[in-house]
Amino acid sequence: SRRRHTRFKCDWSSDVCSSDLIVDYNQVKKITEISKESGKTKLEIAFDLNFTDEGKILKLLSTSYSLPIVNLKDQNLSDDIKKIIPINYIVTNSLVPFEISGKNIKIAIADASKLSLLKNLKTITGLEPELYAASISDIQGFISRLKKDEKLNGDRKSTRLNSSHT
DSSP: OOOOEEEEEEEETTEEEEEEEEEEHHHHHHHHHHHHHHOOOHHHHHHHTTSOOHHHHHHHHHHHHTOOBOOOTTOOOOHHHHHHSOHHHHHHHTOEEEEEETTEEEEEESSGGGGGGHHHHHHHHSSEEEEEEOOHHHHHHHHHHHHHHHHHHHHHHHHHHHHHTO
16 A cells, blocks of 8 residues: 655744655644644654654754755864854754864755745855755754853853952
8 A cells, every 4th residue: 555645844942943854644633633632833742752763853854955964972063163153043943163274154954944044144254155964953952052152151250240340
């Protein structure tokens, strides 16, 4: 028997994740129904039900858009990048600028919806964006480290300001 497959767009937590997932019609119905009832995103439900996983999404993004895959676990946000891309932009858009090379800036994305940000990124940075694919958890992990680092730096600045007033 031939299985009917469909492609659908879904979001990931509060971020938009327009990853084309190949699932059958019944899986789409189930995902949509549970998503409406639970308030969870379609992608979260697809993960919960083991209809897809990060590896499949990463592979699909990489092959569909010819993007090299990057592992962000050992990457840090350099001071140079912090100066040209506001951290709130990185967090809001769930993308990771991880290297400046000449007139290019390397940026990791976890879903195809970020392709629409290319023009913005070029305007903001003055550099040519070079896109890479990364897993959702790599992007989220990087952003978590970034927020933690910013909080520590903010706390240090606050402590220095407070101690200078005493």
